[in-house]
Amino acid sequence: MDALRFALTLLTLVIALVAIGWPLSTWMARTYTTDRDWLVERGVYRLLGVDARAQQRWPNYLRGVLAISVLGVLLLYGIQRLQAVLPLSLGLPAVPEGLAFNTAISFVTNTNWQSYSPELTLGYTAQLAGLAVQNFLSAAIGMAVAITLVRGIASRGGTGVIGNVWVDLVRTLSRILVPGALIAAVVLLATGVIQNLSGFQTVQTLTGGTATIPGGPVASQEAIKLLGTNGGGFFNANSAHPFENPTGLSNLFEIVLMLVIPFALARTFGLMVGDRRQGRAVLAAMITLYVLCTAAVTALEVGGAGSATVAAGGAMEGKEQRFGVLWSALFGSTSTLTSTGAVNSMHDSYTPLGGMVTMLDMMLGELAPGGVGSGLYGFLMIAILAVFLAGLMIGRTPQYLGKKIAGREITFVSLYVLTTPTVILAGLGLTFAIPGVTADVAKTSIWNPGPHGFSEVLYAFTSAANNNGSAFAGLTANTPWLNAALGAAMWLGRYLPIVFVLALAGSFASQDTHVEAGADTGGLVTHRPQFVALAVGTVLVVAALTYLPVLALGPLAEGLA
Amino acid sequence: MSSVISRGPVRTWSVALGLLVLTTVATIVFTAVVTLIGLVLPAQANGSLVTSGGRVVGSALIGQSFTDAKGDALPQWFQSRPSAAGDGYDGGASSGSNLGPDNPDLVKAIDERKAAIVRQDGPGAVPADAVTASGSGLDPHVSEAYALRQVDRVAQARGLSAARVRALVEQHVQAPDLGFLGEPTVNVLQLNIALAALAR
Numbered sequence: 001m002d003a004l005r006f007a008l009t010l011l012t013l014v015i016a017l018v019a020i021g022w023p024l025s026t027w028m029a030r031t032y033t034t035d036r037d038w039l040v041e042r043g044v045y046r047l048l049g050v051d052a053r054a055q056q057r058w059p060n061y062l063r064g065v066l067a068i069s070v071l072g073v074l075l076l077y078g079i080q081r082l083q084a085v086l087p088l089s090l091g092l093p094a095v096p097e098g099l100a101f102n103t104a105i106s107f108v109t110n111t112n113w114q115s116y117s118p119e120l121t122l123g124y125t126a127q128l129a130g131l132a133v134q135n136f137l138s139a140a141i142g143m144a145v146a147i148t149l150v151r152g153i154a155s156r157g158g159t160g161v162i163g164n165v166w167v168d169l170v171r172t173l174s175r176i177l178v179p180g181a182l183i184a185a186v187v188l189l190a191t192g193v194i195q196n197l198s199g200f201q202t203v204q205t206l207t208g209g210t211a212t213i214p215g216g217p218v219a220s221q222e223a224i225k226l227l228g229t230n231g232g233g234f235f236n237a238n239s240a241h242p243f244e245n246p247t248g249l250s251n252l253f254e255i256v257l258m259l260v261i262p263f264a265l266a267r268t269f270g271l272m273v274g275d276r277r278q279g280r281a282v283l284a285a286m287i288t289l290y291v292l293c294t295a296a297v298t299a300l301e302v303g304g305a306g307s308a309t310v311a312a313g314g315a316m317e318g319k320e321q322r323f324g325v326l327w328s329a330l331f332g333s334t335s336t337l338t339s340t341g342a343v344n345s346m347h348d349s350y351t352p353l354g355g356m357v358t359m360l361d362m363m364l365g366e367l368a369p370g371g372v373g374s375g376l377y378g379f380l381m382i383a384i385l386a387v388f389l390a391g392l393m394i395g396r397t398p399q400y401l402g403k404k405i406a407g408r409e410i411t412f413v414s415l416y417v418l419t420t421p422t423v424i425l426a427g428l429g430l431t432f433a434i435p436g437v438t439a440d441v442a443k444t445s446i447w448n449p450g451p452h453g454f455s456e457v458l459y460a461f462t463s464a465a466n467n468n469g470s471a472f473a474g475l476t477a478n479t480p481w482l483n484a485a486l487g488a489a490m491w492l493g494r495y496l497p498i499v500f501v502l503a504l505a506g507s508f509a510s511q512d513t514h515v516e517a518g519a520d521t522g523g524l525v526t527h528r529p530q531f532v533a534l535a536v537g538t539v540l541v542v543a544a545l546t547y548l549p550v551l552a553l554g555p556l557a558e559g560l561a
Numbered sequence: 562m563s564s565v566i567s568r569g570p571v572r573t574w575s576v577a578l579g580l581l582v583l584t585t586v587a588t589i590v591f592t593a594v595v596t597l598i599g600l601v602l603p604a605q606a607n608g609s610l611v612t613s614g615g616r617v618v619g620s621a622l623i624g625q626s627f628t629d630a631k632g633d634a635l636p637q638w639f640q641s642r643p644s645a646a647g648d649g650y651d652g653g654a655s656s657g658s659n660l661g662p663d664n665p666d667l668v669k670a671i672d673e674r675k676a677a678i679v680r681q682d683g684p685g686a687v688p689a690d691a692v693t694a695s696g697s698g699l700d701p702h703v704s705e706a707y708a709l710r711q712v713d714r715v716a717q718a719r720g721l722s723a724a725r726v727r728a729l730v731e732q733h734v735q736a737p738d739l740g741f742l743g744e745p746t747v748n749v750l751q752l753n754i755a756l757a758a759l760a761r
Contacts, residue, residue, distance in 0.1 A: 306662025
């Protein structure tokens with residue numbers, strides 16, 4: 001019965017993704033290529049003094065991205081520090097410095113890691129004027145950066161320009177994210193997600209005791225939380241909270257929201273480079289990895305390993321009855337594969353190896369299908385690496401869609417691929433190498449004994465550097481060291497890769513190509529199953545070589561014991 | 562697009578202004594529009610509140626504990642799942658236990674919960690949801706199996722026939738959305754409200 005219901009759920013998911021994603025991918029391609037501005041967009045450009053027709057080279061584009069991000073961090077930090085004097089703060093005090101720093105970076109980098117419990121920390125103004133803005137903006141930045149790489153690949157003539165950052169951001173917001181989130185919020189409202197400003201109500205229960213019912217503008221936050229692959233919950237329990245995710249229908253809809261833009265962007269890529277087969281190949285590789293990982297998490301959770309799981313008779317610790325094991329695993333895998341980090345069940349209580357695969361989902365580099373924008377550029381970087389490897393094997397100058405992958409290009413790709421693992425392993429290494437820090441983390445932060453405690457810290461750095469934001473949430477991360485170290489990991493894990501992507505986009509845009517779109521070049525065809533397999537293999541090999549040793553210390557040690 | 566190449570520096574004030582415009586749109590306009598739409602769906606927007614005897618006794622979506630002041634189960638009410646939200650079902654502090662799958666504390670807690678259920682409800686298998694804390698700590702549901710397991714105890718405590726109480730449970734089994742999007746559930750608060758009405 002369970003299996004049949006789950007199969008029907010997956011079928012519905014596929015139908016919904018095709019029905020929404022197909023037209024959306026066409027719409028996104030038009031959004032990023034049209035010459036026509038909307039009236040409201042022209043108004044914004046005039047207000048900001050932006051020349052919408054001016055094209056930028058990559059350093060200028062990067063300066064725009066960094067400027068708005070740094071200002072965003074300052075604004076969000078300021079709002080949290082001023083919470084005590086802001087309206088609708090539910091009487092909550094200012095957020096302490098370390099936590100405010102961590103949270104500001106977390107939301108600006110699209111990570112949405114939460115070192116705090118929202119209902120005990122943030123009032124409505126901080127959530128709305130602070131966090132919601134970054135939920136929109138950080139998603140838009142990811143998409144804009146991805147599009148520059150697509151433009152670079154598609155470019156002809158070697159002009160070196162990759163777009164206009166202000167136009168890309170404004171259009172992403174006005175044509176995709178704001179209308180999309182509005183529709184999503186209404187659907188969520190209809191399923192029972194709350195939307196009010198009532199604060200906490202106390203009611204008398206049937207037994208004569210009291211119960212607290214929280215309020216809040218949840219539907220509006222929830223919509224962009226998922227559509228922008230942000231993942232920061234309005235409540236501590238995130239999408240496990242019945243007011244964030246009340247029913248089986250809302251659960252499926254939230255999964256659709258997380259997946260739809262990242263998958264659709266693969267097709268948008270094909271449209272923009274003038275060769276749909278290339279988009280299909282990217283999509284096929286993303287789907288292959290998504291299915292493999294999701295099947296693994298699901299099977300391991302159903303398998304129910306772990307002494308406590310066996311004692312209970314099923315992996316229901318940290319899971320909601322309405323979602324059961326299957327619909328929890330589907331959500332957990334989707335969230336960790338999309339860099340969203342929302343959870344509808346507590347990953348810390350997953351079976352040892354099931355929890356490990358959610359970690360592995362992130363370690364793949366958030367590209368199957370990854371976050372909005374970041375998934376596409378993450379995958380394209382790996383695809384280019386795969387082309388380069390294949391080029392070495394067949395002994396020809398590697399090219400991707402007519403763009404030569406020479407020393408300069410492969411340098412940017414290599415730096416991109418190495419950044420996240422370096423940040424994770426350095427953060428983890430420092431945590432366990434500095435004696436005072438190790439003692440503090442062991443005493444204050446780690447919640448579970450044995451290798452699982454190590455896994456909590458590994459998960460935290462993996463999540464932060466990959467801008468996912470989910471956690472083995474038993475970890476108390478609101479300490480000076482973890483707030484600082486995870487904050488740094490989120491910042492470096494977001495903006496160093498963006499620098500390399502923009503640099504590569506600029507490098508491609510400077511190459512004068514005269515190749516017919518879709519022509520096979522360099523002896524390597526990049527739209528056939530062989531290439532899809534090569535790209536999938538590259539993802540798996542890079543992740544396995546990088547992370548197997550560290551996984552052996554935590555989840556593997558626990559799961560194979 | 563035209564080929565004008567922008568070389569100018571980034572003007573901080575215009576970036577800051579852009580951020581303020583976005584803050585206004587994302588905060589005030591977007592939230593206000595969704596909140597206005599929420600007025601059309603007041604039941605959902607306000608938290609699916611449920612009443613009994615003319616007063617609000619909770620939300621259909623937020624679980625509650627049916628225990629005495631000491632936290633012991635009241636035998637005349639159907640019991641919710643264990644909860645890690647505050648002291649149990651604290652709507653101001655949603656949380657899972659986050660205990661790991663091999664944590665000895667969790668094994669011990671599960672064994673104790675099992676023993677308590679066998680003591681109160683009689684011998685037999687105990688469903689997994691009855692001995693595990695949910696992700697939110699506010700799970701409003703239990704499995705049909707756990708609800709049925711409590712029937713004899715509740716019937717006895719209330720002086721009702723077990724058949725009547727069992728029929729009530731069976732009426733309250735909710736199929737998942739569309740029949741397949743998730744697990745079947747029993748809403749504990751709604752079941753207990755119906756139970757109170759039955760007794761009267």
